[in-house]
Amino acid sequence: MTLSGDLKLPSPDAGSAALELKDVTHHFGGLRALSGVNFSVAPGELAGIIGPNGAGKTTVFNLITGVYTPSIGKIIFQGRAIEGMRSSEITELGIARTFQNIRLFKELTVLDNVRAAHYARMKVNPLEALFHSGRHRSEEKRVTEESRDLLDRFGLGGSAGEVSKNLPYGSQRRLEILRAAATNPSLILLDEPAAGMHPGEVEQLMSFILELKKQLSLTVLLIEHQMRLVMGMCSHIVVLDFGMVIADGGPQQVRADAGVMKAYMGSAK
């Protein structure tokens, strides 16, 4: 859609996009899951990816976060090509994510789920940790306080000591988002955050995400099936179908798009 990228040479800060996918193609064996996907997310934006089942939405997330390496194409995060990097390195750069089927550290407490996400930002070396040095203790204290603070601010402070698998479903979703937020990202990817929730819970989740985005000044990219959530929250929507971007724009624009109608409803004739 955007042609402006062709006019100037890409330099670290030129793109102004937080995330940019350039011609990303991915094959699983002989199956082409994505072909030539181009889109970008501006800093501070709340963008959504929608599309029918099997369109390749989660594959996009897996490519961005380094679970897979794209067969062809570039993924630029803050002016830096990140394809082919280790997942943990990408997370360290500032991209965090959640999963379609919740993947908490089930046997760990709520607090430890969040504290585990501080790993990359902590500085102590193994010897300091093994021998319980002063620096280790003060860092532990700081991380514990920060984690508690995050949980308190977003309504999970009361269950900090609970084993996370015992939380109700909605709280598990929120904890997973908070765990992602605890890695100190600038971009957060949410994979169907409202899956399996009833309308009242979806409402709560929407305000939860908006509040998190505001307080931590995040850029958000989410995959969602619930149209109400996507149309109500996202200022920018990318529609995928059969591994291709068939529409990219604001909610009104996407809603009116004939191709999108066709993908979702079938053609009129």
Added chain:
Amino acid sequence: MRKIMEFMRPAGALGKYLSVKAVVAAGFMLALAISRFNLLDNYLQLILMLIGINLILTLSLNLVNGYMGEFSVGHAGFMAAGAYVSSILSVKVLASYSPLWVFPCAVLAGGMAAGVVGLAVAVPSFKTRGDYLAIVTLAFSMIVKSVIENIDAVGGPRGFLGMDKLTTLPWVFFWTIATVWIIRNFIYSRFGRGVLSVREDEIAADLTGVNTRNVKMLAFVVSSFFAGIAGGLYAHLIQYISPGVFDIVKSTEMLVMVYLGGVGSIAGSIIGAATYTILLEALRPLGIWRMAVMPLLLILLMIFRPKGIMGYREARCLSPSFGRGAGKEK
């Protein structure tokens, strides 16, 4: 109210910390007295020391199998590395020095050698995700055994002897406490949480910024280090080591202790090591059937309590909330 709580916290924590220290100091004094004045007969002292050594082994294996959720079946190999290196040092290299210095240095060197060997095993094993560790460690322990059997300088299959009986109750007590303390520190650190997150969900761990490969290698090296320490203590207690001592049966013994006491628990490791060691002695009248009872125990355990007595739970005095006030509030 909250202010008061905040104010009280350090004082309470300090009090508890001191009391743990006091208990440990008293225990050490007691161990010293027992070995100095022979307050217990030699057999009982031997059992106590074996409990300590087995506890070190159990904790070491629990770090990999319980906390990290990987499966090592070759820890006897690391024990062998520690046992042989420390014995060779104390018999051939450091023999002319005072045993007061030789012994800790030899044991430490044995642990370090085992740690280096552990690193050599960990690098290829953790290159990719998945369950290769069981096979790699199994093969590794066989390699260790046959390598030692073929080195004539250390006695080959006949074994190696000549060590003085340097392992005493206070030393075992010291190393046991050190192991518990260090492994506990490790578990309640960023690396420990990394290890636990690998067990829970390795992909999610990677995607929350945990460098899973480094964390796994680190845990494995720490684990093999302590298996080596236990090997050194064992060698200087029994005063005879041979490749046959460190075969798959020894590794299985460690597995039984871990899964008896409880995976992912220090308290469980203590219970497992103590129960197993004592049971093994108590069942001596059964003669050869003794060795049939143990596997049976393991089978029953797997059926009725697959995570062991303490599985994933920790005694309060060993969890960090006890000493640091970082635990539950509500």
